[in-house]
Amino acid sequence: MGLSPTLKLGLFAALVSYLAGPVSHIVRISGVFLTPNPTVLGEGQGPIYIADTVHCEDVHHYRPANLLFTACEDHKSTRFSWFPPLGHMAQPSTRGSLHVVDPKVCSSAPAGEPEGVHKARSQIELFHHVLGSSTAQHVRSVYHPLVETPNDVYAESPVSFYVTNDHFYRDGVMRVVEDLWPSAKWSSIIHVQVDNLSKEGNVDASVALTGLWNNNGLGHGRTDKEMIISSAVGGELYVSAPQSNRTIEIQETIPFETVTDNPSYYADPYRTDDDDASGFVVAGISQAIYLPTNAKNQDATDASQVWYTRFIPDTGVWERKLLFEDDGLRIRTASAAVLVPIEPKGGKKLAWLFVTGFMSEHMIAVQVEL
Ligand SMILES: *[C@@H]1O[C@H](CO)[C@@H](O)[C@H](O)[C@H]1NC(C)=O
Ligand SMILES: *[C@@H]1O[C@H](CO)[C@@H](O)[C@H](O)[C@H]1NC(C)=O
Numbered sequence: 001m002g003l004s005p006t007l008k009l010g011l012f013a014a015l016v017s018y019l020a021g022p023v024s025h026i027v028r029i030s031g032v033f034l035t036p037n038p039t040v041l042g043e044g045q046g047p048i049y050i051a052d053t054v055h056c057e058d059v060h061h062y063r064p065a066n067l068l069f070t071a072c073e074d075h076k077s078t079r080f081s082w083f084p085p086l087g088h089m090a091q092p093s094t095r096g097s098l099h100v101v102d103p104k105v106c107s108s109a110p111a112g113e114p115e116g117v118h119k120a121r122s123q124i125e126l127f128h129h130v131l132g133s134s135t136a137q138h139v140r141s142v143y144h145p146l147v148e149t150p151n152d153v154y155a156e157s158p159v160s161f162y163v164t165n166d167h168f169y170r171d172g173v174m175r176v177v178e179d180l181w182p183s184a185k186w187s188s189i190i191h192v193q194v195d196n197l198s199k200e201g202n203v204d205a206s207v208a209l210t211g212l213w214n215n216n217g218l219g220h221g222r223t224d225k226e227m228i229i230s231s232a233v234g235g236e237l238y239v240s241a242p243q244s245n246r247t248i249e250i251q252e253t254i255p256f257e258t259v260t261d262n263p264s265y266y267a268d269p270y271r272t273d274d275d276d277a278s279g280f281v282v283a284g285i286s287q288a289i290y291l292p293t294n295a296k297n298q299d300a301t302d303a304s305q306v307w308y309t310r311f312i313p314d315t316g317v318w319e320r321k322l323l324f325e326d327d328g329l330r331i332r333t334a335s336a337a338v339l340v341p342i343e344p345k346g347g348k349k350l351a352w353l354f355v356t357g358f359m360s361e362h363m364i365a366v367q368v369e370l
Contacts, residue, residue, distance in 0.1 A: 022182045029235050029259055031287035036303035036327040045367035046352075047330050050101055052108045053363035055079045056356040058152065058217070058262045061103075061338040065131050068101040068338065069111075070356055070363065076298060079359060084122070085151055086295050087171050098127065098136050103340045103352060106365055111136045122150050124192070126158060139197055144205040146190045152262060154218040154227055154242075159194040159201075162208055162227070162242065166216045179214070179233055187215040189229070191246040209248040212238070217262030217336070222278070230260045230282060237263055237282055237309070254318045258305050259284030262336035266308075266351070268370075270344050277349045277370040279310030283334040283356075286325070291333075295359075301328025306337045306355055308370065323353055323368045332360040342367070 027033065041047065055073035062069060073079045073096050081091040098111040111129055123143040127136040139158070151166035168186035169175040178184040189209040195201035209215070209229075216232035221239060227248065229238040237260055239252040260282040268277040283306040285291060294300035306324040311317075326334070335358045339351040349370040356363045 025182055025235070026180060028257060029233060030289035031258070031285075031303070032289050034286055034303075036286060037325055038327045038330070039324050039366070041366055046365050048106050048365040050106055050108050050354075050363040050365065052110070053099060053101070053356070054361055055359060056099065056363055057085075057358040058336045059101075059264075059338055059354060059356045059363065061264070061340060061354075063267075066103060066340075067131070068103055068340075068354060070099050070101065070108075072097060072099055076361065080296050080298060083295075083358070084149065084170065085166060085358070086291075087175060088295070089171065098129070100129075101354070101363065103354065103365070108363075109134055122147055124150060124153065124161075124163065126197070140194075140199050140201070142192060142194055142203055144190070144192060144203045146205040146207065147192065151216050152218040154220065156242070158197060161192055162218060162248070163190050163192060164188075164215050164218055164229070165190060166214055166232070182213055182234065185211045185213045187212055189215060189218075189248060191242075193246075206246055208242070208246055209240075209250075217260075217282075219263040219265060219280075221265050221280075222267070228263045228265060228280060230263045232259050232261050232284065233288070235260050235284075237280060254280070254309055254320075256282060256284075256307050256309075256320065258286045258307070259288055260307070261285075261334070264336065264338045266339040266341075268349070269341050270349070275349070277310065277351075279308050279370075281306065281308050281323070281337050281339060281353075283307075283337040285333050300332075302333045302357075302359065303327045304331055304334030304355075304357065306334060306353060308339075310370075321370075324355065324366055331355050331357050331362075331364050333357040334360070339368075339370070 056070040059070040099108045101108045123141050126139040129136040149165045149167045151164045155161040165188045191208040193204045213234040217230040219228040221228045235256045237254040238250045240250045261284045264281045286303045286305045308323045309318045309320045337355040342350040353368045
């Protein structure tokens with residue numbers, strides 16, 4: 001028995017409205033209609049290309065020592081055959097090292113080479129680094145079966161930390177579904193507790209949060225008790241709080257127009273009661289639609305955007321601002337960014353924005369106004 005035309009039309013309308021939200025989100029995040037508009041920089045605003053920073057995904061600014069820490073692949077070719085976050089698992093790579101960048105002189109120094117990784121047996125490697133030294137000593141490996149697709153870490157201490165599993169599926173069709181379907185809220189955050197730092201110390205883990213779509217990057221927020229979480233393909237930042245029972249409570253959601261990879265928090269050291277530039281920074285690719293084909297091409301360019309958001313108490317809203325945009329020639333596949341303050345002059349709040357990209361030949365620094 002056939003359906004009546006009215007019923008067919010009704011079903012069609014229902015299907016369209018069911019898919020309209022997800023489809024418009026995918027159209028936005030994919031950047032299919034976006035024309036990259038590279039930010040024009042004036043004299044003295046960079047970009048400064050930081051030497052010896054090949055394919056660094058994440059970056060952190062350790063304020064007490066004013067140093068940047070990043071983990072890099074170091075070789076232009078290896079990432080294209082081994083990079084589990086993109087599903088590249090053809091040839092396990094044993095490369096990569098930690099780098100320390102001095103933002104005052106914009107130079108990078110290696111701080112030791114992490115050990116190799118095992119295919120599909122993810123583990124966390126713990127290192128000890130003494131500020132100012134050029135080595136990082138391997139302390140121990142931390143393995144737990146709940147940590148399956150680790151992407152980022154939020155450490156409370158060397159023995160207690162949170163890890164994101166950015167996907168539920170490592171590969172195959174379901175992985176594609178997971179990347180495209182907003183209801184595929186199958187990623188998780190695991191809390192890991194280690195008894196002690198000796199190799200015999202027992203490892204315990206529990207699920208701290210589930211129900212987010214592609215939770216990816218983690219960062220420290222405004223206080224010791226605040227965690228920021230990004231949904232990369234979801235284009236959202238979550239302000240949250242780890243609880244004493246090792247679960248995570250989401251307190252606020254801040255939406256962005258593009259992929260939001262690893263988040264960071266900037267505390268404005270020059271803030272006054274009525275002028276506080278403290279805020280969150282997220283970086284991500286702006287034309288995700290080209291990533292599947294570009295991801296295996298050493299010489300492709302991938303456009304990116306870096307966004308900044310701060311809370312405006314008067315209006316109660318998170319004001320968003322595009323800090324930097326590129327077509328992929330200066331920075332490719334931006335995946336993290338941090339702000340390093342510049343002493344204010346003439347009432348302007350300026351900062352150096354350091355941007356890394358997981359398939360970029362360099363980390364760059366550009367001057368921005370907040
Ligand atoms: C570390 O913890 C393990 C149990 O998880 C214990 O057997 C070992 O003695 C501890 N080592 C130290 C140095 O405390
Ligand atoms: C953990 O604590 C929070 C409150 O801090 C509570 O809402 C939640 O239900 C607790 N979860 C578990 C699994 O005990």
